[in-house]
Amino acid sequence: MLLFHNKNWFRLLESDKGESFPGKDAVYRFLNHSGYAWRRFLSLRSSSTIDKVQPLTGGHRVYVFIVDDSMFERNRGKAVELLSRFKDHATGCYYKGFRMLTLGLSGLLIRFW
Known part of the structure; x- marks a missing residue:
């Protein structure tokens, strides 16, 4: 942020x-x-997120995590913190920027007939 x-x-x-x-x-x-252990860190953050969101929704929901590992391209600025050089495997080009890891939570409503 x-x-x-x-x-x-x-x-x-x-x-x-x-x-x-x-x-x-x-x-x-x-x-x-x-x-x-980055995987453990992400799992703990995910479970704490669920614990905070779960009281706000109904009981007939199934929660789904949406994980997105996107690129944030920033080809200018030498003194930017954590600015790195990455390879975009889709285009085969290198770029300067950041990798953004976004964690989304979606609650799917399930109805029982």
């Missing part, structure tokens, strides 16, 4: 909401740690 608000982590920590977030070093250690 910081990318879309044209802010970096440093500016977020300087704001009024900064005390409720972890420090910059902790975030970078988390992102750069290759041994972290």
Whole structure:
């Protein structure tokens, strides 16, 4: 979300909401740690999302996660945090930008006749 608000982590920590977030070093250690169980992290985040949404809906719903791994192309800016060079396998071209992992939740209504 910081990318879309044209802010970096440093500016977020300087704001009024900064005390409720972890420090910059902790975030970078988390992102750069290759041994972290990312699948477990995503599963825990998914289950906490379901727990928050489930009381708002009826009991006859089946929940479906929609996971999207999209590209956000940004070919300008040398000093942008976490800007990387990726290969688009669909076109075979390289681009600078970000990989966005989006997790969506959809509740399907099931009726029993």
